[in-house]
Amino acid sequence: MSNAPTLQVTDLKTHFFTRAGVAKAVDGVTLSVDRGEVLGLVGESGSGKTVTGFSILGLVDHPGRIVSGSIRLNGEELVGKPEAELRRIRGRKVAMIFQDPMMTLNPVLRVDTQMIEAIRAHEDVSEDAARQRSREALVRVGIPSPDERLQSYPHQFSGGMRQRVAIAIALLNEPDLIVADEPTTALDVTIQAQILYEVQKLCAETGLAMIWITHDLAVVGGLADRLAVMYAGRVVEEGPVDRVLDAPLHPYTHGLIGSVPSHNRRGARLSQIPGMTPSLLHLPEGCSFAARCPRADDACRVMPQLERFAPSRAARCHHPFIAENDGQEIDLTFNE
Amino acid sequence: MSVFILRRLMQSALVMVAMAVIVFFGIHLVGDPVWMFVSPDMDQHDIEEVTRALGLDRPIWEQFGYFVLSALQGDLGTSFVFGEPALGLIIERMPATLELAFTALLMAVVFGIPLGLYAGLYPDSAVSKSIMAGSILGFSLPTFWVGIMLIMVFAVILGWLPSTGRGDTVDLFGVPVSFLTLDGLEHLLLPAFNLALLKISLVIRLTRAGTREAIHMDYIKFARAKGLSTRRIIGVHLLKNILIPVVTVLGLEFGSLIAFSVVTETVFAWPGMGKLLIEAIQQLDRPIIVAYLMMIVFLFVVINLIVDILYSILDPRVRLGDRGA
Numbered sequence: 001m002s003n004a005p006t007l008q009v010t011d012l013k014t015h016f017f018t019r020a021g022v023a024k025a026v027d028g029v030t031l032s033v034d035r036g037e038v039l040g041l042v043g044e045s046g047s048g049k050t051v052t053g054f055s056i057l058g059l060v061d062h063p064g065r066i067v068s069g070s071i072r073l074n075g076e077e078l079v080g081k082p083e084a085e086l087r088r089i090r091g092r093k094v095a096m097i098f099q100d101p102m103m104t105l106n107p108v109l110r111v112d113t114q115m116i117e118a119i120r121a122h123e124d125v126s127e128d129a130a131r132q133r134s135r136e137a138l139v140r141v142g143i144p145s146p147d148e149r150l151q152s153y154p155h156q157f158s159g160g161m162r163q164r165v166a167i168a169i170a171l172l173n174e175p176d177l178i179v180a181d182e183p184t185t186a187l188d189v190t191i192q193a194q195i196l197y198e199v200q201k202l203c204a205e206t207g208l209a210m211i212w213i214t215h216d217l218a219v220v221g222g223l224a225d226r227l228a229v230m231y232a233g234r235v236v237e238e239g240p241v242d243r244v245l246d247a248p249l250h251p252y253t254h255g256l257i258g259s260v261p262s263h264n265r266r267g268a269r270l271s272q273i274p275g276m277t278p279s280l281l282h283l284p285e286g287c288s289f290a291a292r293c294p295r296a297d298d299a300c301r302v303m304p305q306l307e308r309f310a311p312s313r314a315a316r317c318h319h320p321f322i323a324e325n326d327g328q329e330i331d332l333t334f335n336e
Numbered sequence: 337m338s339v340f341i342l343r344r345l346m347q348s349a350l351v352m353v354a355m356a357v358i359v360f361f362g363i364h365l366v367g368d369p370v371w372m373f374v375s376p377d378m379d380q381h382d383i384e385e386v387t388r389a390l391g392l393d394r395p396i397w398e399q400f401g402y403f404v405l406s407a408l409q410g411d412l413g414t415s416f417v418f419g420e421p422a423l424g425l426i427i428e429r430m431p432a433t434l435e436l437a438f439t440a441l442l443m444a445v446v447f448g449i450p451l452g453l454y455a456g457l458y459p460d461s462a463v464s465k466s467i468m469a470g471s472i473l474g475f476s477l478p479t480f481w482v483g484i485m486l487i488m489v490f491a492v493i494l495g496w497l498p499s500t501g502r503g504d505t506v507d508l509f510g511v512p513v514s515f516l517t518l519d520g521l522e523h524l525l526l527p528a529f530n531l532a533l534l535k536i537s538l539v540i541r542l543t544r545a546g547t548r549e550a551i552h553m554d555y556i557k558f559a560r561a562k563g564l565s566t567r568r569i570i571g572v573h574l575l576k577n578i579l580i581p582v583v584t585v586l587g588l589e590f591g592s593l594i595a596f597s598v599v600t601e602t603v604f605a606w607p608g609m610g611k612l613l614i615e616a617i618q619q620l621d622r623p624i625i626v627a628y629l630m631m632i633v634f635l636f637v638v639i640n641l642i643v644d645i646l647y648s649i650l651d652p653r654v655r656l657g658d659r660g661a
Contacts, residue, residue, distance in 0.1 A: 057561055091563030098561075103554035107653060108576045117572075118562040155653050169562065
């Protein structure tokens with residue numbers, strides 16, 4: 001049991017039953033995160049990253065629900081658990097950080113109230129002890145004069161400070177896993193860099209596992225250990241972050257990387273992926289990327305499976321960029 | 337903050353002056369009170385005597401000037417009917433009206449917030465839909481008709497509750513109140529509910545709208561992600577945010593509760609200011625009408641000022657804005 005990953009998600013399907021039809025926001029996601037590891041979950045808006053995150057916490061709102069699949073946290077199955085038990089896991093074993101720090105803290109409650117309640121929801125400790133732990137958590141995320149800050153209201157903090165408070169709250173109960181949903185997207189780059197640095201440090205020091213949801217490849221490249229790329233509710237490619245970024249297997253990952261400006265290809269035109277993400281209500285038969293894919297042919301009318309291409313790499317594609325990357329791929333596998 | 341209060345006080349004074357002019361001259365267009373005090377066997381001389389005694393022989397400008405001068409000294413005229421100072425008569429009846437209004441306000445909060453919260457949390461349930469339909473009825477049914485129906489059902493048909501009067505009162509700090517005796521409480525229930533119905537509907541709608549909006553906010557989802565109990569999320573995180581508009585509106589509506597009590601007090605023969613006003617209108621007792629209306633304007637002005645100040649206390653963000661200014 002000890003070498004089981006912290007989180008193992010298998011073939012997760014979360015569908016939204018709307019009046020317009022069934023939106024398959026997450027449709028067969030498989031991923032895992034180990035202790036102390038940061039998994040970058042990348043994809044365009046609407047690819048199902050956030051819904052995957054909320055599914056792990058059991059926070060999928062009506063009309064959505066987890067249809068099938070399995071989410072195992074330290075071997076414990078979370079899908080189908082009653083709400084009362086999920087509540088005890090949320091915030092204690094799995095914590096979440098949200099995208100917009102301006103919106104995540106309750107505007108009319110003081111920071112100490114919001115921190116202390118997070119501890120006392122899970123543990124029967126005195127208010128003073130909880131306050132002391134809250135203070136320590138603020139120090140850990142680099143907030144100066146924590147005693148004064150505890151007494152403040154959220155609007156008295158800057159955006160970066162609020163996100164630090166949110167991270168401190170996530171850390172309060174020393175969870176095994178943190179799901180971070182684009183936590184630095186709303187911050188400016190200098191603050192972003194500070195927070196990334198501190199998150200990395202935390203994971204390394206405490207053995208915390210982390211899922212970092214983002215659409216920013218640059219952030220993920222510097223932070224994550226492994227990368228999972230999502231498209232239309234499925235993971236289309238997965239592997240160690242450097243290798244996926246250097247030699248993507250899936251045409252979608254290829255396109256995604258190609259559309260980011262880079263120093264190495266100065267002066268060259270940025271490529272873009274033609275077309276747009278398909279509506280989740282009317283997903284095409286077979287590979288959902290086929291309509292936008294330069295390599296698509298008749299074989300792509302059948303949904304490809306997530307196939308292993310190297311011990312640590314997988315992609316969901318009939319025509320992966322294997323040949324082009326052959327040398328590199330062999331080289332990389334040799335390194336293992 | 338003090339500049340704000342000062343400016344508001346000056347605006348308020350202006351409103352009071354305008355109101356005094358409108359009320360005083362307006363009331364003179366309606367009937368001649370002299371005829372309420374003469375009997376058929378009086379001759380012309382007697383009638384002129386009465387007119388002079390009431391001060392109605394003077395030109396209206398002079399009457400107004402006299403009214404303003406004495407109003408500035410706290411004298412709003414003497415009732416034609418009672419022969420006592422009008423202000424004193426009104427203040428004497430005020431506790432009854434205030435008791436009714438406060439009870440109605442309490443009912444609006446006690447019924448309105450939980451029902452609105454439920455309707456907001458479970459918008460698709462049949463119960464919620466009935467609550468919302470009920471609130472539309474509460475909005476649209478005329479107060480006097482509801483009052484009569486309440487009397488019909490609870491006093492006449494069922495015979496559970498008395499239909500008129502204040503019942504037994506006891507003195508609380510020298511002011512007679514009904515709610516401390518069982519009999520008084522029984523008397524209070526129907527008129528207070530009648531008066532509260534409109535406000536209950538209002539609070540239900542406000543709370544529901546606030547809940548529907550707040551429930552999708554990130555801070556609620558974040559509170560859930562922290563693993564808080566539903567009870568705490570709704571009772572603290574949600575409610576504290578919704579209460580800001582509810583308290584503001586309720587404060588502003590308190591004035592209209594007092595003003596609306598005219599109808600309820602008449603239907604239930606509640607011996608408050610409103611009933612005094614209706615009687616004064618029927619007897620063309622001008623000083624009381626003028627004094628009552630000035631009193632109500634004064635109340636509205638003061639309540640609005642208090643609500644403005646309260647709002648800044650409730651919402652920490654407003655507080656900071658003040659400090660920065």
